[in-house]
Amino acid sequence: MMGIVARKKFKIGLVLGLIACLLLLPGCWGKREVEELAPLMGIGLDLGQKPGTYLITLQLARPKQTGGTTTEIDNRTFSLEVSSVREATEMVYKISSRIPFMGSLKVIVIGEDAAKAGFNDLIDFAQRFAEFRRSMYLVLAKGQAKDILNVKLRNGELPAMNIKNHMEQGNKLSVFPTVRLGHYLTVLGEESTAPIVPVVEIVKSGTEGIEYNGGKEGEEIQIQGAGVFSGDHLADYLSDKETKGYMWLENNVDNRLINTMDNQDSDINFGGQVLKSTTNYRVYDNKGTIGMQYQIKASIAVDEVMGMKKQFSETEWVSLMNDAENSFAQVIQKECESSIQKERELSLDFLGIGRHIEERNPVYWKTIKDQWEGKIAYFPISLNVQVSIHHSGMSDSSATTNSREEGKE
Numbered sequence: 001m002m003g004i005v006a007r008k009k010f011k012i013g014l015v016l017g018l019i020a021c022l023l024l025l026p027g028c029w030g031k032r033e034v035e036e037l038a039p040l041m042g043i044g045l046d047l048g049q050k051p052g053t054y055l056i057t058l059q060l061a062r063p064k065q066t067g068g069t070t071t072e073i074d075n076r077t078f079s080l081e082v083s084s085v086r087e088a089t090e091m092v093y094k095i096s097s098r099i100p101f102m103g104s105l106k107v108i109v110i111g112e113d114a115a116k117a118g119f120n121d122l123i124d125f126a127q128r129f130a131e132f133r134r135s136m137y138l139v140l141a142k143g144q145a146k147d148i149l150n151v152k153l154r155n156g157e158l159p160a161m162n163i164k165n166h167m168e169q170g171n172k173l174s175v176f177p178t179v180r181l182g183h184y185l186t187v188l189g190e191e192s193t194a195p196i197v198p199v200v201e202i203v204k205s206g207t208e209g210i211e212y213n214g215g216k217e218g219e220e221i222q223i224q225g226a227g228v229f230s231g232d233h234l235a236d237y238l239s240d241k242e243t244k245g246y247m248w249l250e251n252n253v254d255n256r257l258i259n260t261m262d263n264q265d266s267d268i269n270f271g272g273q274v275l276k277s278t279t280n281y282r283v284y285d286n287k288g289t290i291g292m293q294y295q296i297k298a299s300i301a302v303d304e305v306m307g308m309k310k311q312f313s314e315t316e317w318v319s320l321m322n323d324a325e326n327s328f329a330q331v332i333q334k335e336c337e338s339s340i341q342k343e344r345e346l347s348l349d350f351l352g353i354g355r356h357i358e359e360r361n362p363v364y365w366k367t368i369k370d371q372w373e374g375k376i377a378y379f380p381i382s383l384n385v386q387v388s389i390h391h392s393g394m395s396d397s398s399a400t401t402n403s404r405e406e407g408k409e
Contacts, residue, residue: 042160044145245339291380
């Protein structure tokens, strides 16, 4: 009898134990319905008018039915003067009755004033809060971030989504860096390298040679140039040319449109497309003098030849394409030199030269790392640029060929 009673008690204890385990298992206790959320697409960070406050702009997207299965995005953008990001999300919830969902965030826009003052306190929230992803893009606004996120675009896109699309397609032209939050934080944690962030600005019709009409109301935004940071403080801007040089030196040119119109040494100029580019570097020791050489190789297809006054024979055309190789190499060389010169002027290593020295000559790096900012201005750097022309665009019946075989079938 005692054996039967013991078995019953064991079974009851086992059942109670299983029930207790089920109660302790994590489940959907803290779930939030989609209808209760407002997807956050972009955050803008500016300085507030009151000391110690920020003007935080939250751009929320709310899908709305338009009939059938199609949906449109309802833009709900709020700007709030607060002391923290959490306070801003609380205030938005009070207004919109929807909880901003941070996991959908695509872009963080840093306003010029906040960038100059330092914004690490705000970025700290982005890396601590579990819903945020380090893959979101980081851009620097010319002016206020609020103005960028509130601009009415002619194509009807949300500004945050427009910037995100720009960044995702950045490798199509390779003229500005693509910076994600994770990359920025990694560079910020390095001892020598200065962070760099692309610049976004509003472009009005009639400025910088750009005109647009099309019968649509609204404006356009563009990403051009970059900002160089000392820690989390904006130090200076890179021009378009300096930024292009940075892209070459960082081996970030996948595709690129390029022309030689600034080459004053020739009456004939070329336009083309970079098909392939590779940048390597070597740290050398020349009789005790440590320096670095960049080696850039680019393959380019010629799309345009401008300024030709006569037809060329095949031999002359080959010679002309050799001139094109030299002209394109000069353009790349000048862009890189402008970026190197900017680094020397700022004494901020946004090119990551110190990082390269540490990788290739760690013993030497240990002797100079504490004085690196002072050495940037005169550290020996040289360039070796090689361009090869592929696809000159010339066919057997080209008007630019004065060939004896012309006209034969």
